[in-house]
Every structure is written in structure tokens, then in C-alpha cells.
Amino acid sequence: MKQSKAFVSFDLLFAALPVLIMLSYLFTVIAFATEAANTYQDSAELTQKLSSIADYLVKRGAVERQLQGTEFLGTASYRPNVIDEVELGKFQYYQAEELGGWMGIENLEASFEAGEGTCVYRLVVVGEELELRKLYVCGEAA
Amino acid sequence: MKTIEAIISLMVLLSFASLTLIQPPQESSELTKYQLAEDVWRIAYLKGCFQQEISGVEDLAPSDPTNDMEEYCLNPLFQEIHEETGLLIDFSDTFEASAGPNRPGEGGVILHKVVVLNGVPTQTTLAVE
Numbered sequence: 279m280k281q282s283k284a285f286v287s288f289d290l291l292f293a294a295l296p297v298l299i300m301l302s303y304l305f306t307v308i309a310f311a312t313e314a315a316n317t318y319q320d321s322a323e324l325t326q327k328l329s330s331i332a333d334y335l336v337k338r339g340a341v342e343r344q345l346q347g348t349e350f351l352g353t354a355s356y357r358p359n360v361i362d363e364v365e366l367g368k369f370q371y372y373q374a375e376e377l378g379g380w381m382g383i384e385n386l387e388a389s390f391e392a393g394e395g396t397c398v399y400r401l402v403v404v405g406e407e408l409e410l411r412k413l414y415v416c417g418e419a420a
Numbered sequence: 421m422k423t424i425e426a427i428i429s430l431m432v433l434l435s436f437a438s439l440t441l442i443q444p445p446q447e448s449s450e451l452t453k454y455q456l457a458e459d460v461w462r463i464a465y466l467k468g469c470f471q472q473e474i475s476g477v478e479d480l481a482p483s484d485p486t487n488d489m490e491e492y493c494l495n496p497l498f499q500e501i502h503e504e505t506g507l508l509i510d511f512s513d514t515f516e517a518s519a520g521p522n523r524p525g526e527g528g529v530i531l532h533k534v535v536v537l538n539g540v541p542t543q544t545t546l547a548v549e
Contacts, residue, residue, distance in 0.1 A: 293425075296425070297424065297425055297428055300428050300429065300431075300432045301428060303432060303435070304428070304431055304432055304435055307435040308435075322449070325449060325452070326449070326451070329449075329451055329452055329455065332455070333455060336459070357466075358462060359459060359462045359463060359466065360466065398452055399505075400455060400456070400459055401456060401459035401460060401463055401501065401504075401505070402459070402463075403463055403466055403467075408463075408466055408467060410463065410497075410500055410501065410504060412504060412505065
């Protein structure tokens with residue numbers, strides 16, 4: 279009787295082994311797919327945030343403007359896509375860190391050179407000659 | 421036991437299919453492409469590509485405004501943008517261009533804008549990919 283019990287155990291072992299291997303493979307695939315989906319979602323979310331910031335910069339935040347009246351009581355007309363380097367510098371110096379913290383982005387940077395992390399760019403012009411440049415907005419997920 | 425094995429085998433088989441469907445994130449989203457296409461249009465406007473000289477009454481045979489606009493302003497600008505960014509840009513003064521051979525491939529976007537040519541509002545197409 280002891281001998282037959284051992285045979286049953288071996289039979290069960292060899293039957294269960296492929297099942298366990300396939301299960302472990304399945305869990306690995308699920309973990310990989312979940313990680314890939316999370317990475318994709320984070321990347322897409324970060325890209326959309328950077329696109330929003332870049333859109334703000336080329337339409338309002340860092341463009342040439344003409345003010346009429348005082349800064350708080352007057353009106354302003356903006357020239358989208360015509361970058362004022364002083365305004366861009368002000369954004370980088372005063373607003374970038376606060377805005378990045380608020381939106382969950384680290385090392386938020388807007389400049390004419392590609393920075394660290396994920397970057398999006400917009401086409402802009404600079405100066406009286408309307409020189410074509412790429413305005414990069416870069417950052418990393420917090 | 422064999423039923424369980426069969427079910428798990430099927431799941432493993434299906435997991436191969438799901439693996440092939442997992443793709444790396446797209447580098448440039450459609451939203452970004454639309455924004456770049458609007459940038460191209462805006463810069464062409466800023467550079468004066470859509471400004472036309474008002475022809476005199478005595479000018480009975482004015483040159484083709486579309487050709488002039490493309491030859492002297494748009495094409496050099498598009499070439500400069502292509503060298504800077506790698507974007508392929510195609511301009512056409514017909515609405516139907518978006519359905520013809522100039523239709524951009526996957527990932528490309530099309531903008532329709534109205535431009536006044538010889539005093540006539542004309543639907544134009546800008547394709548960026």
C-alpha cells in the first residue's frame with residue numbers, strides 16, 4: 279500500500295508541475311502588462327500636462343504683449359507664438375517650480391534647449407526677425 | 421484536473437496574444453500634432469505668407485496668388501521647419517486634397533483654413549505628419 283501511495287504522489291507531482299509553470303508564466307505576463315499599462319498611462323499623462331503648459335506659454339505666458347493702462351487695471355494684447363525671452367525667463371525663474379509642484383511635475387523647464395526627462399516642443403518665433411525656434415517644455419513625473 | 425489544465429493552457433495561449441498587443445507609448449500624440457500644425461499656420465501668418473499685394477484695376481492678368489504664396493513664402497518656410505523638426509508639411513488650396521494622394525499617413529493631421537485669394541475666400545488644407 280505504501281508503494282502505491284508514493285506512485286500516486288509522483289503522478290500528482292508531474293501533473294501539477296506543468297500547471298504551476300504555466301500559472302507562474304501567466305502571472306509574469308499579467309505583471310508585465312500591468313507595468314507597461316501604468317508606464318504608458320504615466321507617460322501619456324505627463325505628456326498631456328507638458329502640452330498644456332507649452333500651450334499656455336505660446337499663447338499667453340511667454341509671448342510678446344502690449345499693455346494699455348496699469349498692469350492690474352489695464353488691458354493687454356498678446357502675440358501668440360512670438361516669444362518674449364524676458365517673459366520666458368520670468369516664467370522659468372518665478373513660476374516653473376510652483377506650477378510644477380501644483381501639477382505633479384519635477385524639474386519643470388521651458389527653454390530653447392531640450393532639458394531632462396520627457397519633453398514636448400512647440401514651434402515659435404523670436405525677435406524682430408521672427409527667427410524660427412523650438413520651445414521645449416520638459417519635466418519628470420513627481 | 422484535465423479541465424483545469426485545459427483552461428490554464430488556454431489562458432497561457434491567450435496571454436501570447438495579449439503580449440503582441442502591448443505596444444510602446446507613442447512619442448507624439450495627436451494633440452501635439454494638432455498644436456504643431458496650428459503653430460505652422462500661425463508662423464506662416466506671422467511671416468506674412470498670406471498677405472497679398474492689392475492688384476490695380478489695370479492689372480488684367482495677375483499672377484496666380486497661390487503659386488506665388490507657395491513659391492516665395494510657404495515652401496521655404498516648410499523646408500526650414502522640416503529641417504528643424506522633421507515634420508512633413510503639405511499645403512493645398514483645395515478642400516479635397518485631404519482625401520487624395522496627399523492625405524497624411526497614420527499620425528498625421530489635417531487643418532482646414534480659409535484664406536482670401538484675389539479677394540475670394542478659399543478653403544485651404546494644411547497636412548502635417
